[in-house]
Amino acid sequence: xxxxxxxxxxxSLSPGxxxxxSCRASQGVNSYLAWYQQKPGQAPRxxxxxxxxxxxxxxxxxxxxxxxxxxxxxxxxLEPEDxxxxxxxxxxxxxxxxxxxxKVEIK
Amino acid sequence: xxxxxxxxxxxxxxxxxxxxxxxxxxxxxxSYEMNWVRQAPGKGLEWVSSIGGSGSTIYYAxxxxxxxxxSRDNAKNSLYLQMNSLRAEDxxxxxxxxxxxxxxxxxxxxxxxxxxxxx
Numbered sequence: 001x002x003x004x005x006x007x008x009x010x011x012s013l014s015p016g017x018x019x020x021x022s023c024r025a026s027q028g029v030n031s032y033l034a035w036y037q038q039k040p041g042q043a044p045r046x047x048x049x050x051x052x053x054x055x056x057x058x059x060x061x062x063x064x065x066x067x068x069x070x071x072x073x074x075x076x077x078l079e080p081e082d083x084x085x086x087x088x089x090x091x092x093x094x095x096x097x098x099x100x101x102x103k104v105e106i107k
Numbered sequence: 108x109x110x111x112x113x114x115x116x117x118x119x120x121x122x123x124x125x126x127x128x129x130x131x132x133x134x135x136x137x138s139y140e141m142n143w144v145r146q147a148p149g150k151g152l153e154w155v156s157s158i159g160g161s162g163s164t165i166y167y168a169x170x171x172x173x174x175x176x177x178s179r180d181n182a183k184n185s186l187y188l189q190m191n192s193l194r195a196e197d198x199x200x201x202x203x204x205x206x207x208x209x210x211x212x213x214x215x216x217x218x219x220x221x222x223x224x225x226x
Contacts, residue, residue: 089212
């Protein structure tokens with residue numbers, strides 16, 4: 001099973017600041033990695049897939065990078081609606097697994 | 108418009124059983140892999156099970172293998188999860204989600220159904 005480790009667990013930032021979230025895989029997943037955003041009481045929303053491709057309707061301030069075992073989600077300038085929990089997920093093989101999440105909170 | 112509506116959640120005692128359903132619309136259901144993903148209260152996301160479009164390819168997370176059974180009825184555009192020998196750690200919101208519609212990730216989700224395992 002591929003373990004995805006997200007860091008930091010919590011990121012305290014102010015609106016307008018840049019957010020950098022990390023996801024590290026226990027073994028290589030090529031570029032088969034996605035990022036999701038989840039707000040309280042809502043289902044997750046796909047942001048980035050295949051490491052860097054933005055899903056439909058996702059603003060350009062969200063970007064993804066990386067391949068192999070190290071991946072980054074960057075939010076260039078935080079908007080009030082971006083404060084949420086972010087998860088990474090791979091599709092390299094079975095079982096599909098998610099990271100433990102990074103909470104982006106208002107400082 | 109893709110719509111996914113889960114149902115069947117509720118309160119069940121440890122060791123009990125429950126059957127979840129997911130009714131899908133807005134896409135050719137039989138052509139796509141369907142999945143169950145769960146989220147325990149205050150915790151992260153966990154993939155549970157997957158079934159291919161024809162129903163012949165099935166995968167389970169180790170945490171539910173031997174206790175849960177995924178199935179589908181393509182004539183009814185419906186996905187199911189039969190959950191037996193339930194444990195407290197199965198308490199979670201269960202989401203159904205297809206893969207492959209536009210990406211091989213989960214870009215469509217239902218609203219989820221809450222399963223609570225408690226005496």
